[in-house]
Amino acid sequence: MVMRKSKMSLIFQAAIDVFSEKGFDKATMDDIATRANVAKGTIYYHFKSKEELFFFLVEEGVELLRDGVEAKLLPEMDPKEKLEVIVREQINFFGQYRDFCVILLREAWGGEERQLEFRKMIRSYMYLIENVITEGIESGDFHPVNPENAGAGIFGMLAISALHILLGKKQYDEEALFLDMNRMVFAGVLKHT
Known part of the structure; x- marks a missing residue:
């Protein structure tokens, strides 16, 4: 999905990549943070859980x-x-x-x-x-x-x-x-x- 290259867009793209590659159950917030090149805390600042990020x-x-x-x-x-x-x-x-x-x-x-x-x-x-x-x-x-x-x-x-x-x-x-x-x-x- 097209978004400006903000941290949020990096998180979204990383989440899409990780969820599509590993599936929801095997994906972790660590995987998403690593792929987005952001601290895990940055993700948790916006989303309380992996499920909330997925639903969003x-x-x-x-x-x-x-x-x-x-x-x-x-x-x-x-x-x-x-x-x-x-x-x-x-x-x-x-x-x-x-x-x-x-x-x-x-x-x-x-x-x-x-x-x-x-x-x-x-x-x-x-x-x-x-x-x-x-x-x-x-x-x-x-x-x-x-x-x-x-x-x-x-x-x-x-x-x-x-x-x-x-x-x-x-x-x-x-x-x-x-x-x-x-x-x-x-x-x-x-x-x-």
């Missing part, structure tokens, strides 16, 4: 994703166009912020408390997808499905597909992934005329 990273990343997608959704777009924007932008985001993607998706299914926090944070983004699904249902363009289930399904399909490529160290071809996922999304929600 996830929250910031989800907000960046949501804000980026919202900025591309224009009122004059129809629901199909909006859903295509969501698919493209989520895929592009995960390609641009690969380490964050790995952290978000691999670590989100940790302990029960972490899962609950993760679901709260990701909810604002999934609500955006749900609103587009609801709009498409109301306009008659989409099948009448449960918008919450559809939103979770679309987010999950895109996220797991991206993670599969990133963890497999394969080339992350955003356009090819967009074309495949777009076809999958619309074969399921768009009414055939």
Whole structure:
């Protein structure tokens, strides 16, 4: 994530690097401090625990994703166009912020408390997808499905597909992934005329 080179940005980047390399459970605040080239006390000045730092990273990343997608959704777009924007932008985001993607998706299914926090944070983004699904249902363009289930399904399909490529160290071809996922999304929600 792009930030000015302050101590805080060094801590964030170091935390993203360490969490993505070692996983949440094996990462330590010492590892993060060493990577950021700051004293461990500097990290504890801003964050009470490794968990608090992790949640802050996830929250910031989800907000960046949501804000980026919202900025591309224009009122004059129809629901199909909006859903295509969501698919493209989520895929592009995960390609641009690969380490964050790995952290978000691999670590989100940790302990029960972490899962609950993760679901709260990701909810604002999934609500955006749900609103587009609801709009498409109301306009008659989409099948009448449960918008919450559809939103979770679309987010999950895109996220797991991206993670599969990133963890497999394969080339992350955003356009090819967009074309495949777009076809999958619309074969399921768009009414055939």
